Amino acid sequence: MTRYLTTTALALSMIGTAAMAEPVKVGMITTLSGGGASLGIDTRDGFMLAVEEAGNPELEVVIEDDQQKPEVAVQLSDKMIQSENADVLTGIVWSNLAMAVVPGATRQGKFYLSTNAAPSQLAGKGCHENYFSVSYQNDNLHEAAGQYATDEGYARTFIMAPNYPAGQDSLSGFKRFYEGEVASEVYTQLGQTDYAAEIAQIRDSGADALFFFLPGGMGISFMKQWAEAGIDMPVVGPAFSFSQDILPAIGEAAVGVKNTAQWSPDLDNEANKAFVAGFEEKYDRLPSLYAAQGYDTARLLLSAMETADVSDSDAFREAIRAAEFDSVRGDFAFGPNQHPVQDIYVREVISEDGTLTNRIVATAMEDRGDAYAEECSM
Amino acid sequence: MLLLIEQLLNGLQSGLMLFLMAAGLTLVFGVMGLINLAHGSLYMVGAFACAGVAAATGSFWLGLAASIAAAAAAGAIVEVAVIRRLYARDHLDQVLATFALILIISEGTRWLYGSFPLYLNVPPSLSGSVILPGGIQYSLFRLAIIGVGLLVAVGLFLLIGKTRIGVQVRAGEADREMIAALGVDIGRLYTLVFALGAALAGMAGALVGTIQSVQVGMGEPVLILAFVVIVIGGIGSIKGALIGALLVGLTDTMGRVLLPSVFDLFMETSAATSMGAALASMAIYILMALVLLVKPGGLFGARA
Numbered sequence: 001m002t003r004y005l006t007t008t009a010l011a012l013s014m015i016g017t018a019a020m021a022e023p024v025k026v027g028m029i030t031t032l033s034g035g036g037a038s039l040g041i042d043t044r045d046g047f048m049l050a051v052e053e054a055g056n057p058e059l060e061v062v063i064e065d066d067q068q069k070p071e072v073a074v075q076l077s078d079k080m081i082q083s084e085n086a087d088v089l090t091g092i093v094w095s096n097l098a099m100a101v102v103p104g105a106t107r108q109g110k111f112y113l114s115t116n117a118a119p120s121q122l123a124g125k126g127c128h129e130n131y132f133s134v135s136y137q138n139d140n141l142h143e144a145a146g147q148y149a150t151d152e153g154y155a156r157t158f159i160m161a162p163n164y165p166a167g168q169d170s171l172s173g174f175k176r177f178y179e180g181e182v183a184s185e186v187y188t189q190l191g192q193t194d195y196a197a198e199i200a201q202i203r204d205s206g207a208d209a210l211f212f213f214l215p216g217g218m219g220i221s222f223m224k225q226w227a228e229a230g231i232d233m234p235v236v237g238p239a240f241s242f243s244q245d246i247l248p249a250i251g252e253a254a255v256g257v258k259n260t261a262q263w264s265p266d267l268d269n270e271a272n273k274a275f276v277a278g279f280e281e282k283y284d285r286l287p288s289l290y291a292a293q294g295y296d297t298a299r300l301l302l303s304a305m306e307t308a309d310v311s312d313s314d315a316f317r318e319a320i321r322a323a324e325f326d327s328v329r330g331d332f333a334f335g336p337n338q339h340p341v342q343d344i345y346v347r348e349v350i351s352e353d354g355t356l357t358n359r360i361v362a363t364a365m366e367d368r369g370d371a372y373a374e375e376c377s378m
Numbered sequence: 379m380l381l382l383i384e385q386l387l388n389g390l391q392s393g394l395m396l397f398l399m400a401a402g403l404t405l406v407f408g409v410m411g412l413i414n415l416a417h418g419s420l421y422m423v424g425a426f427a428c429a430g431v432a433a434a435t436g437s438f439w440l441g442l443a444a445s446i447a448a449a450a451a452a453g454a455i456v457e458v459a460v461i462r463r464l465y466a467r468d469h470l471d472q473v474l475a476t477f478a479l480i481l482i483i484s485e486g487t488r489w490l491y492g493s494f495p496l497y498l499n500v501p502p503s504l505s506g507s508v509i510l511p512g513g514i515q516y517s518l519f520r521l522a523i524i525g526v527g528l529l530v531a532v533g534l535f536l537l538i539g540k541t542r543i544g545v546q547v548r549a550g551e552a553d554r555e556m557i558a559a560l561g562v563d564i565g566r567l568y569t570l571v572f573a574l575g576a577a578l579a580g581m582a583g584a585l586v587g588t589i590q591s592v593q594v595g596m597g598e599p600v601l602i603l604a605f606v607v608i609v610i611g612g613i614g615s616i617k618g619a620l621i622g623a624l625l626v627g628l629t630d631t632m633g634r635v636l637l638p639s640v641f642d643l644f645m646e647t648s649a650a651t652s653m654g655a656a657l658a659s660m661a662i663y664i665l666m667a668l669v670l671l672v673k674p675g676g677l678f679g680a681r682a
Contacts, residue, residue, distance in 0.1 A: 034595050035596070037594070041493050187652055193591065197385055246591075
């Protein structure tokens, strides 16, 4: 029956009664296998939830697995653009993959809507009129953590991140808004899983707080070992190490930790309530930050399809820039470099009926844009 | 000073866990002449079995037993089904086939357990930390890991040096055809050695998974380190694996701690930490290159 209706709708649109109904093809490139798969799976599931809810027959999504490898992502993007003829690309989780794909795709006139990765290079000098970040600019959550540490009056903070571009951005983002003294600054190896040496240094440093950015499995390892060490020190970090996809693996060790994010499952607005309930019902688990970002990206795209044809790039770009959709984050707008201007919250990990989740305890920054908008000439 | 001793303990602990991985790898390579890239997958199998059983029964110890059993069983099955056909082939075929095994085992694990990392934590009886003589506060579980590592090392030396199976293993290393001609069931011996190596890897996976993260793909980074260890120690030598593992564990830990402070003496702090961390990540490979320069067959390599 639904199929029949869809066909009818398609047929009607071809006759031309619905002027705005030109099909849009989305190529989603995300990580669905290997160690980072949970992030890509949540991105996809959030995105597809919005697509199914909207039930717009004009939207077609092709999904491919990048295996978290830049060279695979580039091949997939070529395939999406050349043989699939996609209009819009999206879904990349990792900044190094985004750097490999986005400049080429936008140069070929395709739109790229970022569900997560938003490296500084693409926000500043490398900004492009066809590139939109729906998530944040990479530094944002770290900046908010710095602001929070300042607000809390932490005098000496020990800061730590992996030694790669996003890690270096993280520490400089934190320091941009932190007014106390940095007790010590440590770079760990990317993919490192044992933190005994660093934990001993933290204990020895005389710091009164710890800031760390260790995404994915690195964060799980660190938090478990940190809890074992029994050091009594407040911990703050970006949401990546405390997102719903990995919280169950960290366990009770995460309870009480403050983390910064532009979204939280308890955020009080209608769109978010519907999203959290819909996600739980469909997938039988709580949504993560990545799922929320995927969901918002799809809803943004659907809202643009309501008002413009994708074949008219300028009109479609304007429609995306207007961001006329109900974001699960509440207020949402794009800044001059097409990155979000939004509130960033401080969340606390809590245990609710045996399930670990996050709840908002403070607002770290209001209407925060990013540090690179001025360098973007668009 | 106390901090330095604590870091030495950390290096010792990570070295001993590497030894559990490297021991199986070096035995398999030494005795059967097989390069087994799937050794890291057996490490992952151990961790997942431990997490799965611990979650179902609530007992970490049952999980640990299950990890050893599951990895040994997986090892034996893999040996009989796939590896056995590879002994006579050249190393390139072995690398290809065992790389395929990595992919199959990874996606199989994902199919069974899902894509999200699993929960596995230190049992209550071993959680928290103790004060060592001299006032060093150290994690009880890590101390237990050091103890287990040392026990396994002693056990392996006794097994290889003093038992009949050990004699056969050493003979197999020296001359495969001759030992078969003498009436030893070489097929069974190979399966046994492979399962033993797998069991050690599985146990390491469970112990390390307890303080790190249990997720698909966790075995590959460790596999690379284990190869570095056996190259340094000399292929086929258990003693070499032990010394190599301790060298790698200590070099890695001390490098991470000391190099940034060394650079700090003559550089700006931010650049020093970044530079120190970068050099620290190379330290073990520099060590390997130096060892190979002086002793091309590794420290205790038979075939120099």
